[in-house]
Amino acid sequence: MHWPEHGAMPNELARRLGTSVPQDILDFSVNTNPFGPPDSFRELWPSWMEAAFYYPHPQGEDVRKAIAEAAGVRKEEVLAGNGGSEIIFLLARLYKDKTVLLIEPSFAEYRTALEANEARIKTIMAQEENQWQPSLHDFLGALSSVDAVFFSHPNNPTGVSYGEELLRQMFQACHDRDIDIVCDEAFYDFTVNHRHLLSWRHTFPTLIIIRSMTKMFSIPGLRAGYLIASPDKVRQAEKLMPAWSVNNIAGCAIKQAFKEQSFTDASVNMIATERERMKTKLEELGFVISPATVNYYLLREDPAKDLLPLITFLSEKGIHVRHTYNFSGLNGSYIRMAVKKNEENNRLLAALQGWKER
């Protein structure tokens, strides 16, 4: 029996651990917004259902227009897809038989998608000693014969955002060598002030941004994401995309999401407050926590050790967390935890206190 590949797979995790899944399970392995979806989504849902009875536009023209308007870019720079993961797989096809650099630890789907397309993969590892920032020295040293760099920013699983000057130097180095920069911003909207790199695309035209509606709007079952890149790159990717990839209900949700600024702002503030509170409390309990800027963080024991016993202990208390056995460089010594609502975080704190006192 293998570890589940992703979070939000409670039955598989329980089977792996030999525990049961209670009715009121608290699943901290899911890193969607605990305050979502916005109320309007539930209110509008019945009217969106009607749209399922008609074909969407084959290339999602109306959705692309809405995304372009919201992001302040041209429609030709946008491609909408069936979740960020479809965009990742689509892009990976552009690098078939080419060489791609990954900054690890990172979202496992980059490797899966690139391997499926027989891309050659190089990696550099961001280190905890360096606050999980990649080393510029390692990055520059790894760029020879590379065609593209794939990375998540903020990073999944560490939750860390990289320094602006570091990013600028990394991007400049890619620009000088005509290397594509694939920057997955699935969680950018959880950062305070929505720090993103979209505005850098004029300076660095090989920049390709991936975004997801899944996380902020808590709609993992709908599948909605998009890509923003140069019109040329969008045309290349579009040729590989199946027709009708964005279903009409997802299209309705995407358009409504762009009207939900106050929901997003309130979510970011509440999550930031809880994240900082949890960090303080967990450090008081003796855990080491990553300096995350989003709605999840990494936790480890001090000194680091394999966390299977802790994962099992929490599972027996009805709390699931994200193991890190399939994140390069983490190898199960860390767990990734979502930031949830106050009372849920308190249940987690009580369980972790029990772990320390056992």
Ligand SMILES: Cc1ncc(COP(=O)(O)O)c(C=O)c1O
């Ligand atoms: C960094 C990152 N990118 C993309 C995705 C995929 O998101 P979507 O649900 O839009 O396919 C995930 C999902 O966990 C993710 O963590």
